[in-house]
Amino acid sequence: MERRLTSKDIMKMKSGGERISALTAYDYSMAHAVDRAGVDMILVGDSLGMVVYGEANTLRVTMDQMISHGRAVCRGAKRAYVVVDMPFMSFQVSMEEGIRNAGRLMSATGASAVKIEGSHIELTKRLSQCGIPVVGHLGYTPQSVMAFGREIVRGRALDERERIMESAFQLEEAGAVAVVLESVPESLGKQISNETRIPVIGIGSGRFCDGEIQVLYDVLGLYPDFVPKHTRIFSHLGTSVSRTVKKYVRAVKDKTFPGEENVLRP
Numbered sequence: 001m002e003r004r005l006t007s008k009d010i011m012k013m014k015s016g017g018e019r020i021s022a023l024t025a026y027d028y029s030m031a032h033a034v035d036r037a038g039v040d041m042i043l044v045g046d047s048l049g050m051v052v053y054g055e056a057n058t059l060r061v062t063m064d065q066m067i068s069h070g071r072a073v074c075r076g077a078k079r080a081y082v083v084v085d086m087p088f089m090s091f092q093v094s095m096e097e098g099i100r101n102a103g104r105l106m107s108a109t110g111a112s113a114v115k116i117e118g119s120h121i122e123l124t125k126r127l128s129q130c131g132i133p134v135v136g137h138l139g140y141t142p143q144s145v146m147a148f149g150r151e152i153v154r155g156r157a158l159d160e161r162e163r164i165m166e167s168a169f170q171l172e173e174a175g176a177v178a179v180v181l182e183s184v185p186e187s188l189g190k191q192i193s194n195e196t197r198i199p200v201i202g203i204g205s206g207r208f209c210d211g212e213i214q215v216l217y218d219v220l221g222l223y224p225d226f227v228p229k230h231t232r233i234f235s236h237l238g239t240s241v242s243r244t245v246k247k248y249v250r251a252v253k254d255k256t257f258p259g260e261e262n263v264l265r266p
């Protein structure tokens, strides 16, 4: 039987020079398809607030939503390392609340790790001590959209670049198993990947990170609102779904569906 990849496996991929492929997924069927295709890491991202629920940002996503989607993805993924996002305000109020919510996400979903946006070093340390693997998230952090606005590139200025570098080292020291690095200059993505031991999973951070993550709906061409510059549309599934549904509508209207073969025999 196939087994789920562990934190050790993911970390070994970096030391062995193997790039880590990661994608988001939000439900059972997609997780199954993504897992079967061989992706190493699946993130149940709070981006589901936007791509699944049609919100303008990720701030309305709740613990209950993350649990429900996380559980569905874990059922569909047999091999991939599954990471579930800690939603906005589930860990910022106090250390206690952060630990309790991370534990709840892990036990209720069956995930391999939680992901925390920003530089939460002490929380990462405490969770690692509790046996909860943590994936950090540095650079552009979408939960801070109200504080920083939509200017998404981080680490252009020297002081910010140094802060991001420092946070990556501190997360590593605190026991994080990996870090997602979003929207920083390529040179910074390369430098952090070269100078840390934990895998750096880039998104919009150039070509030289230890792995790459993208939002599944972006690479499938399913999200209608915008296409980020850092993505590549590998398939225009949105158009394909519309074309297919048009055929279905036509078949229902002209009474060619259901057909003879669809009739249930008594």
Ligand code: KIV
Binding pocket: 024, 043, 044, 045, 046, 047, 048, 085, 180, 182, 203, 213, 214, 215
């Ligand atoms: O929520 C999400 O999908 C993410 C990715 C953009 C890394 O955090």
